[in-house]
Amino acid sequence: MNLPLRKELRSPLRYADYSLGAAAILLSAIGVGLNYSSTWRGLEFNGQDPLTYVKRQIIFVALGIAVMIAATFLDYRLYRDFANQAYLLVMLALVGVLFFGVERNGARAWYELPGLTFQIQPAEFAKVAVVIALAAFVANHDGHLRLVTLSNAYLMLAVPLGLIYLQPDLGTMLVFVAIGMGVLLVSGAQLKHIFVTSLLGVIVVVGMFNSDNLGGPALLRQTQEQRLTAFLDPGFDVQGASYNINQSQIAIGAGGISGQGWLQGTQTNLNLVPEQETDFIFTALGEEFGFIGVSVLLLLYAYMLARIWFITRASNDLFGTFACVGALSMFTFQIFQNVGMTMGIMPITGIPLPFLSHGGSSTVVAFGLVGLVINISARKHLT
Amino acid sequence: MNDQLNRRLAFLGVLIVGLFAALFARAWYLQVLNSEELADQAFSNHVEIVVTQPTRGRILDRHGVVLADNIRTGVVTVNQSRYAPGQVDYVLEELSELIDIPVEVLSSRLLDQQTHPLAAKVVATGLDEYGLLRVSEQSLPGVEAKWAMSRVYPQNEIGAHVIGYVGAMSQGQEDRLLKKDYLPSERVGKSGIEQIFEADLHGYPGRTELEVDSTGRVHRIVNQTNPKPGSDVYLTIDADLQAATESYLRQGLIAARKTVSEDSGFFYPSIGGAAVVMDLRNGDVLAMASHPTYDPNWLVGGITTLEYQSVFENPYAPGALNNRAVQGLYSPGSVFKLVTALAGLEARLISPRAAYYDVGYFKIPDKYGCTGRCTFYNADKAPLGVVDLSSAITRSSDAYFYKVAHDLYWIRGEEQWAIQDMAQLLGFGNQTGIQLPFEKSGRVGDGQIKEALFEANPDAYNPYGESVQWLPGDNINTGIGQGFVSVTPIQLANAYAAFANGGTLFSPNIVESVVSRTEAQFGSSVIDFEPRIQRLAEFPEGSGIVREGLHGVSSKSRRGTAWRAFEGYDAAGYAIAGKTGTAQAEGRNPVLQRKKEDSAVFVAWAPRHDPRYVVAVVMEEAGFGGEAAAPVARRIFEALRAYEQRWPDPQVAFIAPRPECPEIPEALRGYEAFTSYVPEGCPWGIQVPRANSPGDVDGDGIPDLEERDQ
Structure with missing residues (x-):
């Protein structure tokens, strides 16, 4: 007869939430399929291998799964001790990218390593570092944030925000804001403090938009401003700023209820939606699999977020709780912002859809965060 | 603290649920409620329709001589709506050097009236490959050098009014024809056969639906229909x-x-x-x-x-x-006396051989109580002496027919309008129905027409306030083809044809057949115009005397006119x-x-x-x-x-109605689909005479002289 072991001594693997990992792998499998459907036609037309993007994405996913497993096995409480070091390292990387990075689409946000066919986006890794560092900071203060400590937390956010603003990459900045807001909201900070500081933030943002009108320097580029506001009036300048919004909505709407079938979407095949293998990959799903496919995907995401939410509640450790909240906020914001953008209810910002969008850094980071959450779920009974 | 954390966590959960609900709602709105409209947009987004102009059918005479054809010609167009002021002079100077046409000519062609002011104007035609290359090489702004199919009339002005011409669409045509896949630059028939048979000549344009990506590259052909060339129109003209x-x-x-x-x-x-x-x-x-x-x-x-x-x-x-010939309205003059003579015979008013003494004028007898003009003179007041019906026609005695028309006026009853009725019978006052546009019907005056004319426009028709009643004088004028009679030349020919052939009034044909050139029915007639008989007239007893009178018109001994x-x-x-x-x-x-x-x-x-x-x-x-x-x-x-x-007469010598070798237009030669229509050993494009040589009237290839020997 097996004697019942004490909870603390049981293997963490017994408590690990495997369904979360399964959901992540399932999502990335859908992602690989959509990567193919949104790139094969153009590659084939140019005489290239239609599987180019798919092969690369499969490598990213494999890498991501490895990272996820690794992140699961190492006790997450160790991360707390290295939170500040990781934060500093990533900040250095963000500073370095401004000088040594390569420029793409007007943003200097990527490291190009010799011998690699892909580039590394330090801002993606900064998300993990900020989640951990912020969670550690809040946990170190026992979840009680007074005005001074709240300001310190804001400062922790402000550094990466400022560095990414210099790249510039507005979408990733907003992700950091979302992470910060989520963690600080759930933490013990007083609501009035959050409210007042948020108001300040709004004033700053509005000021940024209108800085040129107020006589100051133009802090947002013309194109950034146009793309952000185009969703309010899609009829404006069809071939210009609102082209993306219109085309992606047409693609999604053309899918109807059951979709046009895999590889059959004309908007997707003919590259009428720009950036469709990365930021606008949701349009390929909407067009080819219709409302049913969209529902399945959103439910899968919802399941994943629900699992993270329950793990957050179940965790006995403040660091674990806030790390989960950070991951939850990040995923929620990225999903809502990305999907909402393709359907025209959010402004256009370059944020990848977790697990689906083509891209190494974002896929690995998403898997890494899921690994962290599984790690927390496996050890929620401890402490 | 734990409560607070749980409360805020619950709030976060509710927020997430709300955000997902918003996403679902939006997806439902786009994919279920607005799907159809957006799918339409997606279709027009990626499908581009290219309309290919069909080759216009030709117009040929009855023996196959081409009267209207198409040629490929190099044209240079200048789109002046794209120029800044003054730029056009520079461009024209350059162009003038390239194609060796004076600047004044070029700029005068820019003022062409036939096309829309903002459309590209054709400034030079008839260029060869080298000419086109010379121009396109320079890539002058707004100047285009390209091949175009152009209508050409090889016989120049021969039959111009029958054939008609093509020109830019008018505003009304544009609205109507663009719906039928005409291209805005296309020329359409503006008169004559070109206009009447526009639908047959034009053919059906081809449509190609191309799938095009965001950069305009063609991915595949979704749907393609080839243009169907227009049909050839064979005229009865030689x-x-x-x-x-x-x-x-x-x-x-x-x-x-x-x-x-x-x-x-x-x-x-x-x-x-x-x-x-x-x-x-x-x-x-x-x-x-x-x-x-x-x-x-x-x-x-x-x-x-x-x-x-x-x-x-x-x-x-x-x-x-x-x-x-079909639009001109003329007083027929004495030519109309045929009608009066036949009307007089019909009413049994004329005794053909009865002598009448032509004194140079006709005076309405006093007993009729003449009002207005009472004496009607011959053309030059010349007395012709004794005439009967035959010589009255031959020598064109006005007085004779004044009397006939006057006497007819006083016959009460249906024969009072004998002249008008006979004119109607011979086709006057009505369109003949020839296949040409804008045909006039002319008129043969009677009481109603006079009244209507006088009341509609008294200043022009009745400046002296004459009676609107149909007076004897009106009938007398009508009797010699003056007054309220107007006819078209085609009516005159048609009426005399009916009299000469014994009473068959045709609707004249100017088109013999419309022959298809489409792949499916190449060379077969779409429309064949058989002789169209309007009516069969019976001429009264004594019309032989009229004939005799007409015979004499060229005779010196009978003093024909x-x-x-x-x-x-x-x-x-x-x-x-x-x-x-x-x-x-x-x-x-x-x-x-x-x-x-x-x-x-x-x-x-x-x-x-x-x-x-x-x-x-x-x-x-x-x-x-x-x-x-x-x-x-x-x-x-x-x-x-x-x-x-x-061309020996088809009724004297039988002629095979269709050529043995169909003529294949140059553009279609070499297509497999057409070779089956050409018998073996038949050279392309050789015109086989429709009628036969004088030595071989039955067209069987054996000379007649040899046939007789067999």
């Missing part, structure tokens, strides 16, 4: 005879300008005229000339305002675009019978500002006893019918005789 007719009409008009009018003492202005040659056995129009004329090629490539004005708004040659014109005419087997007419035209000549001169009219058929062809000639303000019009008709008859020898 090109040579047409050319001869036009030439003789023009020469006759020029000759008339050298004669002096006895009425006014001036030269006859002789501004225009028409001539119609008809086969009176089946109503085929063999030639139809109208003067002044024009070259339809002028109107295809574009024409400057100055050129247009000088040709088509020239007051000395008014109405060059009008086909006077046209004897001088037919002096020396080789009448052997080709004698004519006809009637001259000299019609007073009403009103003033707008250019010369004096009273209009008389119009010369002549209608005749030949051969006299075996009628085959009828010729009608009308010449405006050209003098006497016997002096101006009859010589023209004589030369046309001589041309007809030559024509009959060249």
Whole structure:
């Protein structure tokens, strides 16, 4: 007869939430399929291998799964001790990218390593570092944030925000804001403090938009401003700023209820939606699999977020709780912002859809965060 | 603290649920509620439709001579709407050096009236490959050098009024035709056969639906229909005879300008005229000339305002675009006496052989209580002496027919309108139904028409406040083809044809058949115009005497009115019978500002006893019918005789109706689909004569002389 072991001594693997990992792998499998459907036609037309993007994405996913497993096995409480070091390292990387990075689409946000066919986006890794560092900071203060400590937390956010603003990459900045807001909201900070500081933030943002009108320097580029506001009036300048919004909505709407079938979407095949293998990959799903496919995907995401939410509640450790909240906020914001953008209810910002969008850094980071959450779920009974 | 954390966590959960609900709602809105509209947009987003212009059908004469064709020609267009002020001068200078056309000519072509002011104007045509390359190499702004299919009329002005011409669409046509996949730059038929048979000639444009990506690259062809070329239209016209007719009409008009009018003492202005040659056995129009004329090629490539004005708004040659043969309304003059004579016979008012003493005028007897004009004079007040019906026609006694018309007026009952009824029977007052646009119906005056005219426009028709009643004088004027009678030349020819052939009134055909050139039914007729009989008329007893009178018109011994014109005419087997007419035209000549001169009219058929062809000639303000019009008709008859020898009569010698080898247009040669239509050993594009050589009239390939031996 097996004697019942004490909870603390049981293997963490017994408590690990495997369904979360399964959901992540399932999502990335859908992602690989959509990567193919949104790139094969153009590659084939140019005489290239239609599987180019798919092969690369499969490598990213494999890498991501490895990272996820690794992140699961190492006790997450160790991360707390290295939170500040990781934060500093990533900040250095963000500073370095401004000088040594390569420029793409007007943003200097990527490291190009010799011998690699892909580039590394330090801002993606900064998300993990900020989640951990912020969670550690809040946990170190026992979840009680007074005005001074709240300001310190804001400062922790402000550094990466400022560095990414210099790249510039507005979408990733907003992700950091979302992470910060989520963690600080759930933490013990007083609501009035959050409210007042948020108001300040709004004033700053509005000021940024209108800085040129107020006589100051133009802090947002013309194109950034146009793309952000185009969703309010899609009829404006069809071939210009609102082209993306219109085309992606047409693609999604053309899918109807059951979709046009895999590889059959004309908007997707003919590259009428720009950036469709990365930021606008949701349009390929909407067009080819219709409302049913969209529902399945959103439910899968919802399941994943629900699992993270329950793990957050179940965790006995403040660091674990806030790390989960950070991951939850990040995923929620990225999903809502990305999907909402393709359907025209959010402004256009370059944020990848977790697990689906083509891209190494974002896929690995998403898997890494899921690994962290599984790690927390496996050890929620401890402490 | 734990409560607070849980509360805030719950709030976060609710927030997430709310955000997902929003995403679902939006997806439902786009994919279920608005799906159809967005799917339409997706379709038009990626499918581009290219319309290919079909080859326009040709127009050929009855023996296959091409009268309207298409050629590939290099054109240079200039789109001046794209220029800044002054830039156009620089571009034209450059262009002028390249294609060796003076700048003034180029800039005058930019003022072309036929196309939309903002459209690209054709400034040069007829370039070869090298010319096109020279121009396109320079890539001047707004200048395009390209191949284009252009309508060409190889016979130039021959048959211009019949064929018509093509030109840019008018506003009304544009609205209608663009829906039928016409291209905005396409030229459409504007008159004549080109207009009437536009639908057949145009064919069906091809449509190609291409799938195009965001950068405009073509991915695949979604749907493709090839253009169907337009059908060929075969006319009943013979090109040579047409050319001869036009030439003789023009020469006759020029000759008339050298004669002096006895009425006014001036030269006859002789501004225009028409001539119609008809086969009176089946109503085929063999030639139809109208003067002044024009070259339809002028109107295809574009024409400057100055050129247009000088040709088509020239007051000395008014109405060059009008086909006077079907659109011109003329008083028939004495030619109309045929109708009066037949009406008198029909009413049993004329005793054909009864003598009548022509004293040079006819006076309405006092017992009828004449009002207004009571004495009606012969043309030159000349007394002709004793005439009967036959010689009254031959010598054109007005007084005789004044009396007939006057007497008919006083017959109460249905025969009071005998002249009008007989005119209707012979087709006057109605369109003949020939396949040409804008045909006028003319009119044969009676009480109602007079009343309607007088009341509608009293200033013009009734300046002196005369009675609106139909008076004896009106009937008398009508009896000699004046007054309220107006006819078209084609009506005249048709009526005389009906009388000559024994009473069959045809609707004249100017189109023989419409022959398809589509892949499926190449060479087969889409429409065949069989002889169309309007009605069969029965002529009253005594019409032989009328015939006899008409026979005499070219006879010197019988003092026919046209004897001088037919002096020396080789009448052997080709004698004519006809009637001259000299019609007073009403009103003033707008250019010369004096009273209009008389119009010369002549209608005749030949051969006299075996009628085959009828010729009608009308010449405006050209003098006497016997002096101006009859010589023209004589030369046309001589041309007809030559024509009959060249193309032996189909009723005398049987002719295979279709050529053995279909003619394949050059553009379609080499297509497999067409080779099956061409019998073995048949060379492409060789014209096989429709009729046969004089040595082999039955067309079986064996010379007749040898056949006789067998």
